Amino acid sequence: MSRLAAGQRHTIQFTLNGKPCGGEAEPRMLLTDFLRHQIGATGTHVGCEHGVCGACTVEVDGKLARACLTLAVQAEGCAVRTVEGLAPASGRLSILQAAFKRNHALQCGFCTAGILMSLDHFLRETPQPSEQEVRDLLTGHLCRCTGYTPIVYAAMEAAAEMDGDRSGEKSDA
Ligand code: FES
Ligand code: FES
Numbered sequence: 001m002s003r004l005a006a007g008q009r010h011t012i013q014f015t016l017n018g019k020p021c022g023g024e025a026e027p028r029m030l031l032t033d034f035l036r037h038q039i040g041a042t043g044t045h046v047g048c049e050h051g052v053c054g055a056c057t058v059e060v061d062g063k064l065a066r067a068c069l070t071l072a073v074q075a076e077g078c079a080v081r082t083v084e085g086l087a088p089a090s091g092r093l094s095i096l097q098a099a100f101k102r103n104h105a106l107q108c109g110f111c112t113a114g115i116l117m118s119l120d121h122f123l124r125e126t127p128q129p130s131e132q133e134v135r136d137l138l139t140g141h142l143c144r145c146t147g148y149t150p151i152v153y154a155a156m157e158a159a160a161e162m163d164g165d166r167s168g169e170k171s172d173a
Helices: 031-038 095-102 112-125 131-138 148-172
Strands: 010-016 019-025 057-060 063-066 079-081
Touching: 019 031, 031 057, 057 112, 063 112, 095 112, 095 148, 112 131, 112 148, 131 148
Parallel strands: 010 079
Antiparallel strands: 010 019, 057 063, 057 079
16 A cells, blocks of 8 residues: 555545445545445444444455454455345345344344344355354454344354355255
8 A cells, every 4th residue: 555644535446345436535534434325325334433342343355354343455456245235136135134033033233233244244155154163253242232042043043054055056056
């Protein structure tokens, strides 16, 4: 990244959930602020603003990131994925989102976007997780409503369904 002058605004461009987007950002602007206030992508929530609660979790170039610890200019040229990108189509829920709905795995929903992003990433990498692995993952997220048990149930149910889909695809091939 070239040297950026404080106070000066810079044009940044990246893809957000597969679509090109961009705008102007001062060097110290956080990715959370850019997403929420510059381009109106308010699905990413902001809780602690210092990397602890996990509410702001997004994916940047395939890796999970705390958007409150990421500068907007660091997203330049990257592929950013947020909770708005989880649903397969407008009006439909992903397997994980549907499992959250069935299991009542959210109360106020403040932590939900970040937890969905972490679980979505985790379940793609860990097709058959143990309940303990899911619980370990959730240690990176604070749910102030403390509804962790239904979140674990939803994650395990989604993992089983996603694994079943993958097995079905293999046997159809
Ligand atoms: S708002 Fe980013 S981790 Fe809490
Ligand atoms: S559902 Fe309220 S903070 Fe988690």
